[in-house]
Amino acid sequence: MSPRAVLVGPPGAGKTTVGTLLAAALGVPFRDVDADIETTAGKPIPEIFIDFGEDHFRALERAAVAAALSSFDGVLALGGGAILAAETRELLTGHTVVYLSVELSDAVSRVGLGAGRPLLALNPRATLKFLLDQRRPLYEQAATVTVVTDGRTPEDIVAELAGKL
Numbered sequence: 001m002s003p004r005a006v007l008v009g010p011p012g013a014g015k016t017t018v019g020t021l022l023a024a025a026l027g028v029p030f031r032d033v034d035a036d037i038e039t040t041a042g043k044p045i046p047e048i049f050i051d052f053g054e055d056h057f058r059a060l061e062r063a064a065v066a067a068a069l070s071s072f073d074g075v076l077a078l079g080g081g082a083i084l085a086a087e088t089r090e091l092l093t094g095h096t097v098v099y100l101s102v103e104l105s106d107a108v109s110r111v112g113l114g115a116g117r118p119l120l121a122l123n124p125r126a127t128l129k130f131l132l133d134q135r136r137p138l139y140e141q142a143a144t145v146t147v148v149t150d151g152r153t154p155e156d157i158v159a160e161l162a163g164k165l
């Protein structure tokens with residue numbers, strides 16, 4: 001069993017939004033690893049960061065990604081930082097990995113004040129710039145399909161993707 005598509009990209013790329021619509025368009029279920037982690041931990045992501053720290057969150061994330069990749073066959077959205085783990089990047093090999101790319105200005109306007117995103121709580125623009133610069137090569141390396149999302153509606157992005165998958 002293998003996901004039909006695995007969505008990667010930074011916060012604000014639209015993984016949850018586009019993933020939900022793409023799954024509906026393909027007639028398959030949608031699953032979001034961020035939601036899986038919250039279910040396992042029994043608390044929202046910001047509280048996991050506060051109570052246990054980022055390293056603990058990343059450990060939960062690695063386990064949640066591994067479980068979903070081996071047991072789910074719909075559209076799967078990873079968390080924005082999941083590809084930081086070498087173990088996860090290796091597990092992605094052979095899967096259909098869709099990189100939703102977004103430049104800084106669109107990402108900033110989409111995440112606003114960063115509500116619900118603990119890494120962005122202090123300075124969303126500066127942190128997003130750092131995350132985009134740090135992670136862009138990792139998303140590009142993992143991707144089998146790349147879709148530019150800047151200035152486009154989720155529906156337009158889904159129409160492009162549905163034709164490619």
Ligand SMILES: Nc1ncnc2c1ncn2[C@@H]1O[C@H](COP(=O)(O)OP(=O)(O)OP(=O)(O)O)[C@@H](O)[C@H]1O
Pocket residue numbers: 009010011012013014015016017018034079080110111117149152153154157
């Ligand atoms: N193509 C788009 N155009 C405009 N707004 C968008 C687009 N895609 C998503 N959004 C909006 O941007 C915000 C962030 O989208 P979403 O939560 O889907 O991102 P994400 O990639 O899942 O982020 P995270 O990594 O934090 O989970 C939401 O308010 C959503 O409505």
Ligand SMILES: O=C(O)C1=C[C@@H](O)[C@@H](O)[C@H](O)C1
Pocket residue numbers: 010011034045078079080081082116117118119131
């Ligand atoms: O970019 C990140 O590192 C994160 C993105 C979100 O999807 C969550 O997984 C969490 O807030 C961390």
Ligand SMILES: [Mg+2]
Pocket residue numbers: 015016017032034077
């Ligand atoms: Mg999301």
